[in-house]
Amino acid sequence: MSALNLKQGLSKHSAYDLRDPHMEAQERHTLAVVVDNEAGVLARVIGLFSGRGYNIESLTVAETDHTGHVSRITIVTTGTPSVIDQIKAQLGRIVPVHEVHDLTVEGPAVERELALFKVAGTGNDRIEALRLAEIFRANVVDSTLESFVFEITGTPQKVDAFADLMRPLGMIEMARTGVAALARGAE
């Protein structure tokens, strides 16, 4: 053993912390990546995930500052803590990436997702679908005598729950945007 007396807590990644990385629990993290809105930037981010074998659970991207040509990519990913750290470091070194925020660890954050559901049916199923939509505060954005298109906004869990309820009631199609997220508070 070493005679060194390193202060406890000097580093959270102590070499004496001999956890097997494969035994670490998987965590789900939401990352906000602020990038230059230039050709190929999304391909760089996606290529990083596929090339290095990281997971993408959901990914959304859109320009957020038209004059500054800045886009925001929100990625929900899973991995062990060391893999998550590595993902953030790898994202950070992509040249057009300005900032990488881990909304899961940087404090409370709001996550929302929008989804559209097409539900076809008549009779009681149709009435039940409409009743549940009201409970979930989903809007009807299209309607025929045999179908509705519902719009729902909420956490991914809420969208999942709504999908589970609609499936037996005649859901034939669903489209989800993936997660958009912001840190709570004034900053």
Add this chain to the structure above:
Amino acid sequence: MTRQMTGAKMVVQALKDQGVDTVFGYPGGAVLPIYDEIFLQNDIRHYLVRHEQGAVHAAEGYARSTGKPGVVLVTSGPGATNAVTGITDALMDSIPLIVLTGQVPTFLIGTDGFQEADTVGITRPCTKHNWLVKDPETLSDTIHQAFHVATQGRPGPVLIDIPKDVQFATGTYTPPEQARTQHYRPKTDGDADAIEALVDLMEQAERPIFYTGGGVINSGRPACATLRELVDATGFPITSTLMGLGAYPASGKNWLGMLGMHGLYEANLAMHDCDLMINVGARFDDRITGRIQDFSPGSRKAHIDIDPSSINKVIRVDVPIIGDVGTVLAEVLKRWKARGGKTQAPKVLDWWHQIKEWRKVDCLAFTASEKTIKPQHALARLEALTRDHPDRYICTEVGQHQMWAAQYMGFEDPHRWMTSGGLGTMGYGFPASIGVQVAHPDALVINVAGEASWLMNMQELGTAAQYMLPVKQFILNNERLGMVRQWQELLHGERYSHSWSESLPDFVKLAEAFGAKGIMVSDPADLDDAIMEMLRHDGPVIFDCLVEKHENCYPMIPSGKPHNEMLLGENVSTGDAIGTSGAVLV
């Protein structure tokens, strides 16, 4: 003052303004306007290679031996795809390159035009960054950005794809000082608290070791000078990766030799048993660590690296310091001195006694034969006969000869050793030696090669002959893919599947066919004279050294084994050297 000019002229102007005087390339339809501009000026010298891969490796050799970025110019489609291996090689070894590729005109992009390839798509994962320039107004700005990105932070290759109509179109030239480079500013100063923590560890360490890598060389000569001062002042032992050889002199008193899979016994055991490992610009590559779980189990680890993604990627460290190696080392030295320059000197002396015990194993010992030339002997003689040359550069190909060169040759200074470390590209050495010779016309440039690697880019003999570059191709010819054969012997039941060449050329005649000199030697008694003949000849030489065909490269840490389970030449057991779990590793 705005200056209007064509895109092709902008390329040449931007290169001149970036201080470029040498370009390696190969023309083709999509870069003809740029080649026309090169024809019309004399400031930039273009070297015509024989294959685009050769152009990239030559530029790598140029860059590594000068510390300046290398520049490559190739055409669209096959020109770009042929360059991909070299670009990937440069990415893995952090070599700054600017690769300019022609592209079909913008109105043909996406139509599967003649010699069209999605060059930025293909090279996205193998460049540090790349650009497709569709507007002549942004071309010169992009080129200046490219130089900035390639050379700042962790260096690497960048690529600019320039459609042919953009080369013809007229636009405004942006000089370097007006280029938009402010968005890419990697952190170079290390965190003060982390540096203080490292100094704490250095003061308390009983079995310290410096483990240095290519980052020290990339940081530059001042970083190497600071490293030497710090190592000598502390008295700590130092080992280096393949990429870092020369940062600390091989004749230095604290030098342990290279570490890793074919590293020296004393270096690997010191890494395993140390209590403080100071990683300076290395990246815990799998050739270095062996089995991760057993890697240096009793040590605190500090890691200085400019790339945050290198930290904790493979090995968790206690003290991460993100910054430029030279800047951080200077600060470490300053703080350590300011605090009195303390070490646990008696304990460190005990540590040295232990290291000297390991040294007695003499892991590089070999028995020279009177009948056949042992490859180790050939390199030991090459080293003895060229060591005192005032201006010597060594390149290698990839394989056994590469490891023997690293073991038996000594490097006193940085930028003197060019080898494909990360990607392990057979065919690297010959074109790299051409690039080195172009940069240093009067120097002695030797490429230590195996015959199989050398044949992979043998067409560059045309380049060497055309420009009368006196590169010495020192081929250790065992008529085998030596390292493949060694692994088949150790791991695959001595079934030598496709690891030998049925029909090798007569290298002497091959040299003569290109107007170069060929020398063949097979008798150990003739070796020294033959090497001297090679050194005396003022022109390219192919030196065909017929060596022992079944020599293995030792020491060797088998895949999946820790540092302290090293195979040595004398007591090798070929039976179960590599277990089944190690067999899946490369």
